[in-house]
Amino acid sequence: MARPRQAATLGWRLVLPLALVVLWVGLSQVLTSPSAKMMLPPPEAVGGAAAQLALTVHPLFGMPPLLVHAAHSLERLALGYLAAIAVAVPLGIAIGYFRGADTYVNFLVQAMRPISPVAWIPLALAWFGVGITTVVFIVFYGAFFPIVANTIAGVRGTSRTYVRAAVASGCGQLRILRRIILPAALPTILTGMRVGLGVGWMSIVAAELVGTQSGLGYLISEARFHLDIESVVVGMLAIGVLGVLSDRGMRWLQTVLVPWQPRA
Amino acid sequence: MAPMRWPRRTLLVLILLAVWQWVVPHIVTTGPAFFPLPADVADGFTSLLGSARFWRSVVTSVGRVLAGFTVATAIGVVLGIAIGVAPRVEAFVDLTIEMLRPLPAMAWIPIAILWFGVGDVSSVFLVALGAFFPIVLNAAAGARTTARDYGKAALTSGAGPWLRFRRVTLPGALPWVLLGCRVGLGVGWMVIVSAEMVGAQSGLGFLIMEARSFARIDWVVACMIVIGLIGIGLDSTLERVQRRAAPWWGRVAA
Amino acid sequence: MAVKVEAVGVGKRYDGRRPSDAIVALRDFTLQIFAGEFLAIVGPSGCGKSTFLNAVAGLERIDEGRLFMDGVPITKAGADRGVCFQDFALFPWMTVRENVEFSLEAQGRPRAERREIARKYIELVQLSRFEDRYPYELSGGMKQRCALARLVAGDPAVLLMDEPLASVDAQTRLILQNEILRIWGENRPTAQRKTVIFVTHSIDEAVFLADRIAVMTSRPGQLKEIVVNPLPRPREERLRGEPTFSRLTMDIWDLIRDAAVKAIET
């Protein structure tokens, strides 16, 4: 009994989003006092702010400010995230594969894990000051744990039968790692990378709220400071859109790198 | 091998701490204000544990997290199960949920401050927002999976809708709900620390930022450890609930 | 003999994403099952056996033809038709006793009575020591016995079993076959027996258990032949060695071999 997904339900699915938009427009028509406008900016004000931020070239940057902030956020995200992958995947493989690494390294990793990336922000600020390094570090830290945990799980979850079959056909250790364990663990690792990217986004916003002078997190924090709610909303929309796009990208990567995995 | 693990691990930690205390300062020369030494952290810890302000902060933060988590659970479980059992409800809300979900709760901090001011209300709102999505999505998946795997068996036993809901849908979805609650509480704990750093005059997040601005790195590190410990405490409480409420969960399916 | 379940020209189509993906699972399927009869259905895999069983259970709507129980069209699931699923579908959150009690709970029986009836059936399948265990604590054979007890506890007139022994080991299967005959009521007069529709892919299982064996064609499933089983009741283990037993098994295999080979290859 398939769930109804026909065109007939599309109208029904649109009811709530449209109702919310209508409510927004309606309320902003009714509530016109300056204090109300500061709580609930009318759509055209948000549109204006979006145009201002995304289209008007900033005299200092030579580019529209929204693009500058987005570019800064993405750059930090990419740096921290790639660094997390570069460290977490080899480490996870080592922990999953070698008993020594499991005994002496894994418990240290597990001990650090409960301290959330957000809690590191003050220390990172003290170490690296306000700026890119702090944010990159927080992203790195946030993305690191899901990736390492999934890598360990993926390596450990590799069926012993596969390994035995490989040994029986005369494979050496390295080849087993490369041809059996890595491919078998890859789907799990990619899942960890996807979760890590999500945590990375949370971390970057949190870090930029307090730890930088640029980036989308800084943009909304600063706009809030100036009671400029329109720009806050525009910044939030930008964060949401980039979050969706990066998650889609990861999903696409999953289908490309793991073609043998049945799609959900 | 196994019995030797923990003595060796302890030894390893002691060596690391010793290197940190006595060797690192000779290499890194920026001074202990930036690089807290184990002994300083221990001192900071002691003075922190003795201060009433610290304990008030802990109570404030945990209270806010639990309040927001309760709101998120109440709404998320009801809505999630409705989504899982009724395709109409799912179709009604899924676009909205999919549009709101990608935005991390931290991105709501500025607007929450504008809406609710600095303090409890915005903190609770942000925690609820962060915890809501894992809870609602897991509850929906649980109800849906239960209907798929056990709905036929329930129907052919002649059970009516209410009995099916009470004895099949709810218990079947329970482990999923609890899983969502664990994830949600973890997110909520992260969110509250972040929210208090920016938008509160109280709580652990505020305290740790304040310690940093007074250059009390020993307190900063002590607060981090406390934040980690509370996180463990919250999660293991729910884990225990999960184990007791659903002992069959994660075992070979029946 | 009274007709208990009757299928007349039943057709069932599963719509795919595109019209060309549609699968015709059953076409013009006609079959009568008598009250108190043990009827087995065999056929190549994917020929629509489960589809038919689910339709009788009221879990799947049919597109063509008609389906009756006691002369009344089947429209929805009901307690008068119990189903035993291949993967058991025991509720993991209920103990053995609660699982067995569930259909009695659905009938609104008082607790004490429920207990008593459940205890009787749990004893019948020899699970008394495991009454308060959860399904994950049981072996495959024990799960199957629990599913059998749950199946009959609500006293349905018709038992629908979909490859119930497919996932237990070969020896347990032989033992459970006898148990199924006992639960069905082999030792009772026909009027007091339940009606069983038993889907299996194992031909000798069908021959050992059934009064009649319905052989289906490959998809779209139609009735190819009904084989009446001459073996005497009660069925005893030694029958498995009889020439009649082997000959019947071979005859039925001859009927489905080509279709079965085709089913693996496609």
Ligand SMILES: Nc1ncnc2c1ncn2[C@@H]1O[C@H](COP(=O)(O)OP(=O)(O)O)[C@@H](O)[C@H]1O
């Ligand atoms: N829910 C469904 N949706 C689409 N096709 C189905 C569905 N259930 C069964 N089928 C198809 O219908 C055919 C008959 O299935 P089934 O009755 O399960 O066969 P059997 O039990 O004899 O192996 C198969 O080809 C199967 O793929």
Ligand SMILES: [Mg+2]
């Ligand atoms: Mg089948």
